[in-house]
Amino acid sequence: MSESDPSPQAAIDRLFHALGDPTRRAMLDRLSQAPTSVSRLAEHLGITLTAVGQHLQILEESALVRTEKTGRVRTCAIDSAGFDRLERWVRDHRHAWEAGLDQLGQFLEEENE
Amino acid sequence: MSESDPSPQAAIDRLFHALGDPTRRAMLDRLSQAPTSVSRLAEHLGITLTAVGQHLQILEESALVRTEKTGRVRTCAIDSAGFDRLERWVRDHRHAWEAGLDQLGQFLEEENE
DNA sequence: AAAATAGTGAAGTATTCGCTTGACAATTAT
DNA sequence: ATAATTGTCAAGCGAATACTTCACTATTTT
Numbered sequence: 001m002s003e004s005d006p007s008p009q010a011a012i013d014r015l016f017h018a019l020g021d022p023t024r025r026a027m028l029d030r031l032s033q034a035p036t037s038v039s040r041l042a043e044h045l046g047i048t049l050t051a052v053g054q055h056l057q058i059l060e061e062s063a064l065v066r067t068e069k070t071g072r073v074r075t076c077a078i079d080s081a082g083f084d085r086l087e088r089w090v091r092d093h094r095h096a097w098e099a100g101l102d103q104l105g106q107f108l109e110e111e112n113e
Numbered sequence: 114m115s116e117s118d119p120s121p122q123a124a125i126d127r128l129f130h131a132l133g134d135p136t137r138r139a140m141l142d143r144l145s146q147a148p149t150s151v152s153r154l155a156e157h158l159g160i161t162l163t164a165v166g167q168h169l170q171i172l173e174e175s176a177l178v179r180t181e182k183t184g185r186v187r188t189c190a191i192d193s194a195g196f197d198r199l200e201r202w203v204r205d206h207r208h209a210w211e212a213g214l215d216q217l218g219q220f221l222e223e224e225n226e
Numbered sequence: 227a228a229a230a231t232a233g234t235g236a237a238g239t240a241t242t243c244g245c246t247t248g249a250c251a252a253t254t255a256t
Numbered sequence: 257a258t259a260a261t262t263g264t265c266a267a268g269c270g271a272a273t274a275c276t277t278c279a280c281t282a283t284t285t286t
Binding site: 021023047048050051054055071072073 | 273274275276277282283284
């Protein structure tokens with residue numbers, strides 16, 4: 001039951017919750033450059049290995065990061081699945097803000113006739 | 114000093130923090146359909162007016178929502194500025210996940226030569 | 227074999243977060 | 257004028273969050 005999530009809404013919730021933390025976004029920024037180990041991430045961010053591990057779990061559950069442990073080092077990289085989902089969410093809401101800056105003004109005029 | 118923010122990073126932080134809450138995203142979903150008053154939002158979400166007001170402040174500060182009070186009713190609508198910024202962030206990270214699913218595998222092979 | 231490196235797990239802590247209640251102000255309806 | 261509607265402000269509360277430390281395992285290096 002790892003692949004087919006019964007609730008797409010839950011996936012969106014996890015996704016945005018993961019993106020909501022600045023440290024996790026910094027990790028994504030870093031991983032956007034190249035795959036990196038847990039130690040390097042910790043060093044770069046100035047936090048403990050444990051903290052990085054906790055963030056990684058959240059990032060993996062939201063499919064923003066994939067990791068693989070070979071030997072004693074776990075390597076982390078961007079996972080496209082989460083970003084695809086994010087892009088889809090943006091696309092699904094685009095119509096609403098492409099309506100223009102005066103959507104509010106228009107609405108108020110209509111109500112006021 | 115409402116338009117030129119000295120720190121674009123702070124704007125990104127506010128943006129993703131705002132998007133991180135499911136109630137606020139539900140508000141955005143609703144406002145994507147049409148501008149709405151605070152009372153209607155509260156009714157729809159099953160929370161108090163006060164709670165909606167608190168969320169609105171965060172959504173306005175991140176430029177995801179604009180509001181205008183005429184008479185005693187405050188009308189809320191989508192603000193394009195925040196969504197533009199979100200889209201920009203996605204675009205700036207796109208290269209990293211368009212590299213493909215095997216970015217991690219490739220990296221591990223290279224290291225292992 | 228011993229020491230160093232890389233990561234994991236459990237438990238605790240300080241802060242932030244989302245929400246409520248209760249009191250209040252301002253506009254609109256009767 | 258009174259009453260009802262719509263929203264705002266201040267304070268407080270319980271839960272969640274992002275960390276840490278300490279103890280431990282597993283792999284590499286010397």
